[in-house]
Amino acid sequence: MRAVVLHEFGPAENLRTETLPDPVAGPGQVRIAVRAAGVHFVETVMRRGEASDMAPPLPELPAVLGGEVAGTVEAVGPGVDAAWLGRAVVVPRSVPGGYAELAVAEVAEAHVVPDGLGFEAAVTMVMTGATTMGLLGAARLRSDDVVLVTSAAGGVGRLVVQYAHGIGATVIGAAGGPAKVEAVRELGADIAVDYNRPGWEREVAERLGGGRRVTAVLDGVSGEKGAAAFELLADGGRYVVIGWSSQNAFEPRPEVLAERDITVTNALLQLIENPDEGPAREREALEAAAKGQLVPAFQTFPLERAAEAHTAIERRETTGKVLLVP
Numbered sequence: 001m002r003a004v005v006l007h008e009f010g011p012a013e014n015l016r017t018e019t020l021p022d023p024v025a026g027p028g029q030v031r032i033a034v035r036a037a038g039v040h041f042v043e044t045v046m047r048r049g050e051a052s053d054m055a056p057p058l059p060e061l062p063a064v065l066g067g068e069v070a071g072t073v074e075a076v077g078p079g080v081d082a083a084w085l086g087r088a089v090v091v092p093r094s095v096p097g098g099y100a101e102l103a104v105a106e107v108a109e110a111h112v113v114p115d116g117l118g119f120e121a122a123v124t125m126v127m128t129g130a131t132t133m134g135l136l137g138a139a140r141l142r143s144d145d146v147v148l149v150t151s152a153a154g155g156v157g158r159l160v161v162q163y164a165h166g167i168g169a170t171v172i173g174a175a176g177g178p179a180k181v182e183a184v185r186e187l188g189a190d191i192a193v194d195y196n197r198p199g200w201e202r203e204v205a206e207r208l209g210g211g212r213r214v215t216a217v218l219d220g221v222s223g224e225k226g227a228a229a230f231e232l233l234a235d236g237g238r239y240v241v242i243g244w245s246s247q248n249a250f251e252p253r254p255e256v257l258a259e260r261d262i263t264v265t266n267a268l269l270q271l272i273e274n275p276d277e278g279p280a281r282e283r284e285a286l287e288a289a290a291k292g293q294l295v296p297a298f299q300t301f302p303l304e305r306a307a308e309a310h311t312a313i314e315r316r317e318t319t320g321k322v323l324l325v326p
Contacts, residue, residue: 002326003100004306007062009049012310015099017303020064023096023104025077030084030107032091035071035119036300037098038127039322041245044310066098066324069105070113070123080107088113090122092130092282099306101326111282114290121289124296124321128155129285130278131271132294135242136163138267139218143168146212148204150195150229151220151245152187153180155321158297160218160242161187166293172204172214174229176316183297183319195221201228216240223248233262241266245316300325 003020025031043065046058059065070090076082089110094103113122135156141147147164151157152173164171165188173184174195185192191207193200204214213234219226220243227250230239239252239262252264271277288294297320301309305324312318 001101002303003064003096004303004324005062005064006047006059009047009058009061012044012047012307012314015047015065015307015310017306020096020100022102025075025080025104027078028080028107029077029104030073030080030089030110031075031077032069032071032089032094032103032105033074034069034098034101034103034326036069036123037066037100037103037303037324037326038068038123039066039099039301039306039309039313039324040127041243041313044314045247047310064097064099066100067093068123068127069094069098069103070119070126071103073110074102076107084110088119088122090119090126090286092126092278099303099324101303109279111286114286117286117290120298120300120323120325121296122286123323124155124298125285125289125294126282128321129159129289129294129296130281132156132159132163133281133284133288134271134274134277135218135240135267136160138265138270139216139238139240139242141167141169141216145169145215146172146208146234148172148174148214148217148229148232149189149220150174150218150225151243152184152189152192153319154220154243154245155297156242157220158184158187158320159294161189162294165189170212172208174200174204174225180319195225195228201232204232213237218242219250221245222250224250226250230262233260235260235262237262239264241268243268296321298323302326 091105153175173189
């Protein structure tokens with residue numbers, strides 16, 4: 001099979017397409033002919049060899065990165081019902097990794113792709129969608145909230161904007177560049193702004209008008225943009241960490257939090273620390289997409305262009321979930 005292999009930590013060009021032996025499904029496992037595989041920002045960090053509390057442990061090299069895949073079951077291991085053969089499935093984890101034409105997964109973790117949902121949408125929802133469900137649970141958004149979402153054109157951000165709009169909240173989406181801002185506006189954001197422009201936070205305050213303030217920030221960026229978003233919060237508001245794409249930490253000072261009665265929730269860390277809730281969130285996310293309640297967005301790259309996909313993510317040039325298609 002063809003697979004993208006990392007032999008040495010470093011730049012994206014270290015991701016190279018090679019031919020590897022086909023993986024074999026063991027007891028309780030299925031082998032999947034991959035039709036779409038997810039790519040995460042955190043995998044760019046791992047590829048560079050940078051350890052982080054917010055990332056999985058660095059892999060042993062050589063390694064095939066990635067995990068979630070969608071495709072068709074083409075072989076079953078011992079003890080697995082042959083009825084799985086030919087089924088369209090999506091899984092959150094696979095070996096040797098998702099950046100490959102074939103992957104092996106535990107049948108207990110496999111979800112049948114709902115009718116009407118494509119492989120790309122399914123693989124987007126099984127991890128990014130499930131993550132979004134967990135983050136939204138931690139954020140506890142209400143219809144009377146004024147919600148500011150940073151990185152609003154990303155895979156998670158787009159789903160958060162849709163959800164907040166759907167429950168009737170006032171939604172402010174902040175993203176980088178005119179095209180992303182327009183995409184966020186089309187998702188239902190009441191206010192969409194370009195946070196690469198100086199003074200974007202003043203624009204938000206002016207457009208809210210009437211002394212209205214943000215009641216909940218869902219920050220997927222952190223760093224300077226996270227700090228600017230935090231300053232828009234009303235006293236008594238909630239600051240919820242849902243990502244850290246800037247790789248620069250923003251931590252509000254405890255005395256400011258106490259003085260302004262603002263609560264901080266690291267929802268991303270909560271998800272990492274509570275993996276047992278994953279399967280239920282995966283099912284919920286897939287069902288929401290199948291019913292049209294949430295519409296996942298994705299951008300595809302051919303498998304052999306995995307290095308380009310990583311570079312685009314690092315340059316923040318992507319919109320929606322990034323996928324590799326063998």
